[in-house]
Amino acid sequence: NAGVTQTPKFQVLKTGQSMTLQCAQDMNHEYMSWYRQDPGMGLRLIHYSVGAGITDQGEVPNGYNVSRSTTEDFPLRLLSAAPSQTSVYFCASSSHKTTGNYGYTFGSGTRLTVV
C-alpha cells in the first residue's frame, strides 16, 4: 500500500497564480481532509470530506476549493495564490471501519511558497 500520496512535494507560485495540490489514497478510506501548517505552528484544518461528492469547510477555508469526485482523490485548489498561503500542506485519510485500530494516515506534505 502506498498510503496517502501528495504531489508535488515542493512548489513555488507567483502571487495570483492558481494551482491544484493533489492527494490520493489507496486504502478505500471514506474520510479525507486537508491541513496547512505554518512555521512553528500546529496544523489547521482547511476542508474535509466524508465521502465522494460530500465536502465541508474546516477552520481556514478561504482561498481554497476542494472537490471529491472519487473515493481515492481529494484535490485542493488554490484560486489566486497569495503570500499568506505560503505553508506546508498535509492531506489525511481515515475510515470509520479502521479508525478504531489505526486512526488517521497523513501524507508527507507539499511545501508551497508564494512569492
Added chain:
Amino acid sequence: DAKTTQPNSMESNEEEPVHLPCNHSTISGTDYIHWYRQLPSQGPEYVIHGLTSNVNNRMASLAIAEDRKSSTLILHRATLRDAAVYYCILATSSNTGKLIFGQGTTLQVKP
C-alpha cells in the same frame, strides 16, 4: 469542538519513561482521545487513541482519567527518535474527518 491543553515543551532522558499530559475538561461522552506525533519535516503520525479504558500498543500507552477530563501518553523508554511534537486531539465518534490540532508538546530527549 472541544479543546485540549498541553504543556508547550518537556524534556526527558534517553531510556527513561515519559509521561505527556493532556487536559480536556470539556470532553463529551462521544469524543475519542487521539494522540499523534510529528517528527521534524514529516507529516503527523498516529500514535494511539482511546475512549474510556486505558490502551496499549507497540508505540505507547494511553492512560485516561476516570472522569475523562485528562489523559496521559506514556512512552515507556524514550529514544532519541521519539523527539517530536506530540498532539492530543479530541475526535467525535462519528469520525467526520475532522481533527482539530492544538499547539502540542515538543518533547526533547537527551542522550
